[in-house]
Amino acid sequence: MEEKFAKSPEEMANAMIANMKEKTGKTLAQWTKIAKASGEEKHGGLVKHLKTEHGMTHGFASLVAHKTLKSDAGSAGGKNLVAAQYSGAKADLKPVYEAVIKAVKALGKDVEISPKKTYVSLRRNKQFALIQPSTKTRVDLGVNLQNEKPAGRLESSASFNAMVSHRVRLEKPEDVDKDVKAWLKKAYSQA
Numbered sequence: 221m222e223e224k225f226a227k228s229p230e231e232m233a234n235a236m237i238a239n240m241k242e243k244t245g246k247t248l249a250q251w252t253k254i255a256k257a258s259g260e261e262k263h264g265g266l267v268k269h270l271k272t273e274h275g276m277t278h279g280f281a282s283l284v285a286h287k288t289l290k291s292d293a294g295s296a297g298g299k300n301l302v303a304a305q306y307s308g309a310k311a312d313l314k315p316v317y318e319a320v321i322k323a324v325k326a327l328g329k330d331v332e333i334s335p336k337k338t339y340v341s342l343r344r345n346k347q348f349a350l351i352q353p354s355t356k357t358r359v360d361l362g363v364n365l366q367n368e369k370p371a372g373r374l375e376s377s378a379s380f381n382a383m384v385s386h387r388v389r390l391e392k393p394e395d396v397d398k399d400v401k402a403w404l405k406k407a408y409s410q411a
Contacts, residue, residue, distance in 0.1 A: 348411035
């Protein structure tokens with residue numbers, strides 16, 4: 221079977237799954253059975269177990285952990301992940317999420333919206349932003365901006381998320397204003 225180079229995270233995961241038996245000696249189904257039998261219930265614990273006890277590389281171990289825990293976009297379905305994020309006490313935040321998505325879709329046809337278990341990744345060639353309902357009254361928008369000093373609403377991401385450089389706190393759809401759209405556009409252009 222010929223390996224193909226993938227672009228999106230989903231394509232990369234599918235390519236890894238297709239090559240898993242050849243590269244690791246077992247299929248995804250066999251690995252998920254081993255992972256379930258380990259007794260580990262958290263992603264990090266499963267990854268560590270697969271790497272130390274079975275000699276898996278980090279990428280394959282992380283993929284198996286996600287598939288075992290059904291914590292990736294492909295396992296649970298992207299719309300289901302977003303629905304789960306904006307349910308219960310956070311249901312009132314869905315219009316904020318939708319305002320960000322509307323602004324992001326206006327940036328270009330190459331924007332990839334990739335839901336994860338607790339946030340939604342926004343990608344082009346690489347991740348340029350993420351949307352996370354952090355509290356029942358606030359959505360945090362993380363953006364990757366090179367050479368941009370935090371000021372005012374544009375905070376350092378600090379303890380929020382290491383995958384982005386800045387954070388903007390959003391509480392209502394109107395918070396996705398011209399400043400937020402400009403930061404998203406700049407992050408998109410740098411991705």
